[in-house]
Amino acid sequence: MLRVTFLGTGGSLPTRNRNPSAVMVNREGELILFDCGEGTQQQMMRAKTGMMSLSSIFISHFHADHFLGIPGLIQTMSFMGRKEPLVIYGPKHMQEFTELFRALGYFNLKYEIRGVELKPGDVVEGDGYVIRALKTEHSVPSLGYALVENMRPGRFNRERAIELGVPPGPLFAKLHRGEPVEVEGKVVRPEEVVGEPRPGRTIIYTGDTRPCEAVLEASRNADLLIHDGSFADEMADWAEESMHSTAGEVATLAKEAGVRQLVLTHISSRYSDDVEPIINDSKKIFENVIVAEDLMELEIPFRQE
Numbered sequence: 001m002l003r004v005t006f007l008g009t010g011g012s013l014p015t016r017n018r019n020p021s022a023v024m025v026n027r028e029g030e031l032i033l034f035d036c037g038e039g040t041q042q043q044m045m046r047a048k049t050g051m052m053s054l055s056s057i058f059i060s061h062f063h064a065d066h067f068l069g070i071p072g073l074i075q076t077m078s079f080m081g082r083k084e085p086l087v088i089y090g091p092k093h094m095q096e097f098t099e100l101f102r103a104l105g106y107f108n109l110k111y112e113i114r115g116v117e118l119k120p121g122d123v124v125e126g127d128g129y130v131i132r133a134l135k136t137e138h139s140v141p142s143l144g145y146a147l148v149e150n151m152r153p154g155r156f157n158r159e160r161a162i163e164l165g166v167p168p169g170p171l172f173a174k175l176h177r178g179e180p181v182e183v184e185g186k187v188v189r190p191e192e193v194v195g196e197p198r199p200g201r202t203i204i205y206t207g208d209t210r211p212c213e214a215v216l217e218a219s220r221n222a223d224l225l226i227h228d229g230s231f232a233d234e235m236a237d238w239a240e241e242s243m244h245s246t247a248g249e250v251a252t253l254a255k256e257a258g259v260r261q262l263v264l265t266h267i268s269s270r271y272s273d274d275v276e277p278i279i280n281d282s283k284k285i286f287e288n289v290i291v292a293e294d295l296m297e298l299e300i301p302f303r304q305e
């Protein structure tokens, strides 16, 4: 399972319908949070994502709309009896911010939190995937993230295996895992019945940024690109000045990268009643685009070969 839940999709300010930035990824039951704006823990409850299986938080940058939810969230998990350590990854000054979260208010944290500062190109190894930090372009030190699943075994050719005399059952699984098996004194090797390894899925989360090279490169053939789409193209000058992106700019990048699905988020409060301008500017260039809404969920399937 690879499920993405948009907990906060507003840009800079919360609005009636949009919380500040937070995106939850559930990968095979492990929860990974990208940014943690104010109110994220309540959004987790509303979306029923769960909270205690949260293994790590990846912060894109230290503007308040991307991290203010952390102090409340870590204290709630302590109240609820969390014992497992929590790692918070982020750009420059991540350790200092983690010390501030720990020191904020009277409470006794019952588990360990650890801040880990990442640089562009750094890789965090997960169980079955990696998360790579990407260089993004915002007004303060910032990072985007690419979640890349490990390669998975190739397709298993059942008919061929039976032809070679392998009985369906545990020996099939063994071959699929890449181990040779012996049937009636004859060895069957995995290459004979298992196809080429197939890529896993890739999700890119940019945080706040101008469209940029590292995101384009990381997004090539990605299954999902979640990009800063703060403004429609009418606000291009302001997008450039404030170091955000417009719908058209991101659609151009998504098209060039050949992503399967684009989601625009960090939607400016000026579009709180009507996101049509954002949708229109992006659809002109790239058809497969969604403007994120709070509590929206996406399942990311494997590609069909």
Ligand SMILES: [Zn+2]
Binding pocket: 011, 012, 021, 063, 065, 066, 208, 266
């Ligand atoms: Zn922001």
Ligand SMILES: [Zn+2]
Binding pocket: 061, 063, 138, 208
């Ligand atoms: Zn920002």
